[in-house]
Amino acid sequence: MxxxxxxxxxxxxxxxxxxxxxxxxxxxxxxxxxxxxxxxxxxxxxxxxxxxxxxxxxxxxxxxxxxxxxxxxxxxxxxxxxxxxxxxxxxxxxxxxxxxxxxxxxxxxxxxxxxxxxxxxxxxxVLTPAQLRSLAEISRAVDAGLTTECANVRREEFADL
Amino acid sequence: MxxxxxxxxxxxxxxxxxxxxxxxxxxxxxxxxxxxxxxxxxxxxxxxxxxxxxxxxxxxxxxxxxxxxxxxxxxxxxxxxxxxxxxxxxxxxxxxxxxxxxxxxxxxxxxxxxxxxxxxxxxxxVLTPAQLRSLAEISRAVDAGLTTECANVRREEFADL
DNA sequence: CGGCCGTTGTTGAACCTTCAACCAGGATGC
DNA sequence: GCATCCTGGTTGAAGGTTCAACAACGGCCG
The missing domain is CATH 1.10.10.10 (Winged helix-like DNA-binding domain superfamily/Winged helix DNA-binding domain)
Incomplete structure (x- = not known):
């Protein structure tokens, strides 16, 4: 941990x-x-x-x-x-x-x-243009991490079938 | 607008x-x-x-x-x-x-x-070290924007007293 | 066709949040 | 001391979300 x-x-x-x-x-x-x-x-x-x-x-x-x-x-x-x-x-x-x-x-x-x-x-x-671009990237990365996670969970669920 | x-x-x-x-x-x-x-x-x-x-x-x-x-x-x-x-x-x-x-x-x-x-x-x-630093800055900026906002609202409220 | 499973959408109960109203106690000013 | 106002905290009702259960339909395969 x-x-x-x-x-x-x-x-x-x-x-x-x-x-x-x-x-x-x-x-x-x-x-x-x-x-x-x-x-x-x-x-x-x-x-x-x-x-x-x-x-x-x-x-x-x-x-x-x-x-x-x-x-x-x-x-x-x-x-x-x-x-x-x-x-x-x-x-x-x-x-x-x-x-x-x-x-x-x-x-x-x-x-x-x-x-x-x-x-x-x-x-x-309150954000600079550079920060906005960065925020967009960050958001996409977090989103992607959550979507692949769901896919992984599904894979695990069906792993032993 | x-x-x-x-x-x-x-x-x-x-x-x-x-x-x-x-x-x-x-x-x-x-x-x-x-x-x-x-x-x-x-x-x-x-x-x-x-x-x-x-x-x-x-x-x-x-x-x-x-x-x-x-x-x-x-x-x-x-x-x-x-x-x-x-x-x-x-x-x-x-x-x-x-x-x-x-x-x-x-x-x-x-x-x-x-x-x-x-x-x-x-x-x-899911984030790089640089993105994390950026996220911290962004968060602080947004937070600050909201806190000063509240102060402004108070100022307006009492402007005519 | 008929059985089975997955999908679509709704419902009711339990829970969480918000809002307005309220009580009780401090703080201030006369 | 007392009236007034502000602060700290609680309450109940109304509204929003979640979860589990359910009904109804589509799709698939025998």
Missing amino acids: RWLNAEEQQVWRAFMTAVTKFTDHLDRQLQRDSGMPMAYYEILVALSEAPGRALRMSELASVCHSSRSRLSHAVARLEKEGWVERRACPSDRRGSIAALTEIGFGVLEAAAAGHVTAVREHLFD | RWLNAEEQQVWRAFMTAVTKFTDHLDRQLQRDSGMPMAYYEILVALSEAPGRALRMSELASVCHSSRSRLSHAVARLEKEGWVERRACPSDRRGSIAALTEIGFGVLEAAAAGHVTAVREHLFD
Whole structure:
């Protein structure tokens, strides 16, 4: 078992502190100004960018990195607000399609300005161009590490079959 | 209103994807292997490092970047598990002190190994030393941007008094 | 066709977080 | 001393997430 040395500890804590404070800030901003948490905002964004502003639940889940259960609950709420509506899927009778309504699109447009401003103010404006490039690389590396990990887990699961 | 250009969008999405997947992974690991979410783990860590393994609630809240309400609920749960106990504060009769129990310390020790392994595996092992230094700088910059922001908000609030 | 398995999506319970309201105790000013 | 305000901490309700269980459908192979 290899523990973190002093320097690693510092990086780790600085990172976690920044991330929690940052996401907390964004979440609060959206909740306050637009009445939805960031996860719900991401759902609306994903739908708005899809062809026909509609997606099957499972695709939406994978785009948003959300579990199907979470998405199901979330869409139920968004539907109650009238921002999203559910349709039957013509090609697969199990399927369900979530579609952004006009009202939902308007709400998203209204929410976007404040959200983007917050992101710019607390991320892009406090970092140099070099740091931004570095952050992109770092993010991709971490992401890749997590995806291959999942693949490895699967490999292990099936190793003895 | 200045939107994000294509390059900024890429950085932003890569970053959010990495962060959500990474924290999700850590949270799930801790929940599965030790029966607590990461926020609760952080509370135990903070207490274990405090003199006498005890802290006043408000100090604990600030160390953990948690709201007092959240901490109160969390400590209630930790107390029910027998991992933490509450004591009266001698110097301030409003105060409440959370103290790590022996059992709690043992649980923390048991949880730490798996958690640190996960952090090392998905953060330190996938980044180069230069990237780690860069990540530390970036984190500090973002953190600083958020703290001065709060100060600014306060200044605005009281500007006309 | 019929059985079996994997996938899709939903549901309810348990848990965590947030928010607003609140009580109790310190601190300040008169 | 007392009114006022601020701080420390808790509480309950409302909302969000997770997990396990489930129903319904598609795909595959005999």
